[in-house]
Amino acid sequence: MTGAESLVRTLIACGVDTCFANPGTSEMHFVGALDRVEEMRCVLALFEGVASGAADGYGRMAGKPASTLFHLGPGLGNAIANLHNARRANTPIVNIVGEHATWHRRYDPPLGSDIAGSAATQSCWVGTAESAGETAALAATAVAESQRAPGGISTLILPADSAWNEGGATLGPLPMPARKKVDDARVRQAARLLRQPGTALLLNGPMLVGAPLEICGRIAAATGAELLAPTQIPRMERGAGRVNVDRVPYVIESAQKRLEQVKTLVMVNATRPIAFFAYPGKKSTTTPEGCELFTLADPVEDGADAVARLVEALGCAKGKLNLEPLKLPEAPSGAITLPGIAAAIAACLPEHAIVVDESITSGRGLVPATRTSRPHDWITNTGGAIGFAMPVAIGAAVACPGRKVLCLEGDGSGMYTLQALWTMARERLDIVTVVFANRTYEILKGEYRNVGAGNPGRRALDLLEIGRPALDWVALAKAQGVEASRATTLDAFVQQLAVGFRERGPRVIELAMGG
């Protein structure tokens, strides 16, 4: 068996059966192995940032890693931005990066570069298979390391001769160490703190879905503690029938205001709230002076176990649970406004939809509006590298074929990875993408003032405008095989959303924001 085939078979044996790929010459044996190992689903992307974002979306929804396949250092380079977001989401991913044959590296060929150095900036584990024989063991290690709490990116570098030489084997999964449980003293202390007024729970990661979320809901109902989450979250279950958790706002003043009554913050799989950016004369932290920060479980520890013990300690395991009612707004009509957009989405969102949110400034009213919509998952950009939503939507759709994905994309951010549309068409993925076409880097106009640069002059403003020339998103989508339409009124938007949610397959709605 070649090293390449041993790699593919070992990935399958370890539960990794999906690969988001953009291969080149050095990866041809991996590609060839796909003909012999049919269990591996391979999804082609025209740009590596689409593949890495898809792996992020897949990992967040499937709860297990996908593999990627990249072509040497530059291929990995193109993947870095969305790997950065995945790292911040603690998404498990197994990168496979092809490399020159071991004996060829010493000649410093044109495509040669420091792959391991580049991978190290985003990976929790990096290995190079120096022979076909060691490929399987490294692959199994890569899978295990990606799943080590809290989850991360493994990068396996595969020289071409390690792929094409014989001597490979198939290995199964390595034993996974359990998450570290927190000690009883911490649970007791958390219970004490939660009995005091002014205590809030800050939740992240596994706390925002399934049983842990429900348990936190019982704790909140019994103690009166608020449930909060950071601005950036990997994934949250919300809507009707779910426990509501409020995310701390992005804008620093709003975040500080939101937290100003919090006397004690009990953090579960979360870290202390900080500002996304620093601003002149402002603090980096958003909790008020004197607020006590208490870590019940850090992101590596077993938060699910900790809250299960906490709810027992508080004696409310069978207590009251406040779930959101189903309450939909009227479908709006008339001219496009931000509240109107939010109402349209809140009204139309189908049950079990997955919302991938990179709407930036255009979507700021969306979260409260959808609080009582049909139950859904909400995914955000955890790392701030834009060009996130469309690739992540691909991965979510591949992981959850029965569910509708709603991808909310700014026109500025969408342009970083617009090649994602082609993969959506090729795989006939069930994704409705709304492009908020305001024709400006709107967020930067606010940030320009916030960082104390004053009012932008003519030349500065010119660098924040992307409407000259205007981008035609309907044409960009159709040119890549995706159905598309433009909405210039809320009525049209509602109608096009309804079509998109009713029919299967990818669709783009360009929302003309009066630009």
Added chain:
Amino acid sequence: MTGAESLVRTLIACGVDTCFANPGTSEMHFVGALDRVEEMRCVLALFEGVASGAADGYGRMAGKPASTLFHLGPGLGNAIANLHNARRANTPIVNIVGEHATWHRRYDPPLGSDIAGSAATQSCWVGTAESAGETAALAATAVAESQRAPGGISTLILPADSAWNEGGATLGPLPMPARKKVDDARVRQAARLLRQPGTALLLNGPMLVGAPLEICGRIAAATGAELLAPTQIPRMERGAGRVNVDRVPYVIESAQKRLEQVKTLVMVNATRPIAFFAYPGKKSTTTPEGCELFTLADPVEDGADAVARLVEALGCAKGKLNLEPLKLPEAPSGAITLPGIAAAIAACLPEHAIVVDESITSGRGLVPATRTSRPHDWITNTGGAIGFAMPVAIGAAVACPGRKVLCLEGDGSGMYTLQALWTMARERLDIVTVVFANRTYEILKGEYRNVGAGNPGRRALDLLEIGRPALDWVALAKAQGVEASRATTLDAFVQQLAVGFRERGPRVIELAMGG
């Protein structure tokens, strides 16, 4: 003066007056400084890989660095692939990468990452301005280091507070050390070798343009030595009235065959010829067994001075010079064929055009066909990171506003950086882009066999095809504000080329390759 303004003013004082930018929050003060320093031309890109490629094209044609402007680690990540090509071309570039404020870094904010580690994989110099006061000195150093022979990438990391704080200054250029001259013994030895039969000169970098190229032409005419260049070159002057230099072919067997009669290879600013990739059972080097390799000047040394002394030593400084005649083929007609495409371009290419070649398999007949075309420059992908041509064409057009740029782009490679079209439209750049729409990663089909993977099966082949769905390049261009047309015959191609070369501004021709 703020650190940001001091940076922009110092760049200008050091001769860097062009910036290819994709800014974010942490770069707003740099953007603001543009309103106060009008000498800096700032060109906006919608994706960082466009900006880095543009800086590469600019540096190759202008012979001095442009600056870039990127948003933290993910912004730099998106730029890496085209920085890799620039590094392999020894193009001088000054990257400016925004970073979190110095005091904010310790909180490990979501957008934080190891910028210096990422930059180190491509840069010859990396520095971080820890205060506004040190920004100017670091900027002057960055410019100087980018121009140190043979040329390279400097990366200056600028924390937000170093940009917005007062205390900056304006500094002028640092003294530039001259290139190291080679000793007389090497010149004498090269002269001896060139008097023997079977000696060839391998030229790269500065040897392929201007006076050094002409000098090498005289040496060749006097000694009978062949003039060769690597497959990948930063820039070459060629066509009618120029000295012809043959590039070693890409395909390893063709390269070995091309070099098999060479007994001695005298290298000037070039390194030994090697295969682009390794293949099972094949050598990495392409020179024949027993071929003597002699370095007259390595890439860091002063090759121009060395050949000037060599031509004197050979006594042929005023000798014969074989220049290419102007000889144009008939404009072809009928169905699209590779020789027909080559003839069309050879016939139509305007005087002093700059050809940026990423035509990959579709362009393999182009080089011989254009040998006697009107004089032009030829630019190739030196690093093999695809998505190179359209961004580099932008930089070449900005550097040389009076010249027509012909961008030859594969459909597969073009999709990596298609956002380049928007910048072409926005800046009304004089670029004709021909997209070779064969709807497949054609080169990979050959490489699949070459690496010994046999014939691709159904699933493997599926990963090499990009025609499902088909990409509509005319629509992709028009959606970004660029005029575009499709050619399905050679007659149409010739006619559309003629229009593109006659009129000013950007234009795309999608060449339907029978896909």
